[in-house]
Structures are given as C-alpha cells and as structure tokens.
Amino acid sequence: MSAISAFRDWLASQPDAPGLGACEPTATGPLAPLFAVFDGQTDGPALLEHHHLLSRAEAETEKTMMDALAADEGWPDTWWSAHWHPFGSDGAGQLLVVDDRDGRVLEFLHDDDARPEHGDSLEAWFARIVAEIEAGERLYDPDCGVVSPAYREEHRAARQRFRAGPARFGAATPGEKLKLELKKVTLVLVPTFAVLGVGMAFDLGAGPTSIAATATALVMTGVGTWLGWIEWDPVH
Secondary structure, eight states, rough: HHHHHHHHHHTTTTTTTOOOOOOOOOOOSSTTHHHHTTBBSSSSSSBBBEEEOOOOHHHHHHHHHHHHHHHHHHTTTEEEEEEEEEEEESHHHHHHHEEETTTOEEEOOOEEEEEEEESSSSHHHHHHHHHHTTTOOOEEETTTTEOOOOHHHHHHHHHHHHHHHHHHHHHHHHHHHHHHHHHHHHHHHHHHHHHHHHHHHHHOOOHHHHHHHHHHHHHHHHHHHHSSSSOOOSOO
C-alpha cells in the first residue's frame, strides 16, 4: 500500500475527519499519484501544513492563475516556475507544489523568496507524515487538521483565552473596565492619527498639523505598548 493510501485510510478512521474526493484514476502529470488515491478534500480545516488539499479542478485553476500572474508580472523562474504544480493552498497566497522536473514537494511563499522543501516526492512526503502519525508526533484535530500534539494544545489554549475575554470583562472591577475601554480607544485612535498625519503629509506637505498627528500616533503607540494596551504578539 502506498503512503498516500495509508494516509487516506487513517484519516477516514478519525472522528469528524474531512471528506476526501473520489479518486481520479485518469489523472496524469506530477500530481497523478495523489489524485489516483483521492481528489483533494471536500470540507474540514486546513489539513496538512496549514493548507487545504486541492481537488484536481482546483489545482488546475490555481496553476493557470499563477502561470498567468508570473507572465503578467515578469516574475523570474526562481520566484514562480512553470514546472510547479499546486496541490495545497492556505488561502492567503501560500501554496504546496510539486516540481515536475524532480518530483520534489515545495512550498511557495507569496511574500518571501524562500521555497521550503517538504519531501523528495509526494510519496516520500506522505510516508514521513504517516510515520509521524504512527509515532504519535501528529494527530488529527477537527479545528486545525493534522498537527503535532503541542500545536493542538497551543491552539486550544489560544481559543480559551479568546473566549474567556468577555467573561473576564463582565467580572472585572471598575478600574479594569476603564482600562479595557481606554485600550479600545487607543487601538482606534492610533491608526486614525497615523492615517491623518501621513495623508496630510502627502496632500499638503509635512506641515505642523501632519507632523503633530503623526507624533500623536507614535506617542500613543508607545504609551499603549508600555501599559499593555497594545500587544505585539503575532501568534495570539
């Protein structure tokens, strides 16, 4: 049994697992080993490496669009290659692709020239995933796909913190409520002053009003960060 088939069978045994499309035995090209087993996912969360697995039709549409963009924008071959065939998408510009020259599984990053390599081939990539599942290093979670146990716990903890926010506010002291309201005001005013300052600088030149608005935004950002009203945390 191929590793791709083993992954399909394991996923089918998981509660609340996403549906997979019926196999496409007539598929050709570098993605044929995948579509010959299943035709993408029909529902559920991003399944692998935070990407949804595309159907054959979706993969063809994605490739046509990316090839056209590369031609229109004059992208170099190192940024997007006509030899790359997408089979996974995170919905925000990142793609999992197979290179038809050597079969490698790569990740296209829309804002970075790095192209991480996930495996020597689709079969090798799925073989590694299946081995990690068997070793307990990956599991299926209905909210975030096939991930490590540590990532699942982090994801759940983040959701709990988010959901507990309104409850904490309801039980907060008047001082805590005031601080939260000030935080809301700060988060609204900072971008407002910043946009006003930059906008006036472009339209009227960097006059006293635009400088004052920009300076106000910077000061409020600094004070808000110092007081914890603005949190620079890309994960949560």
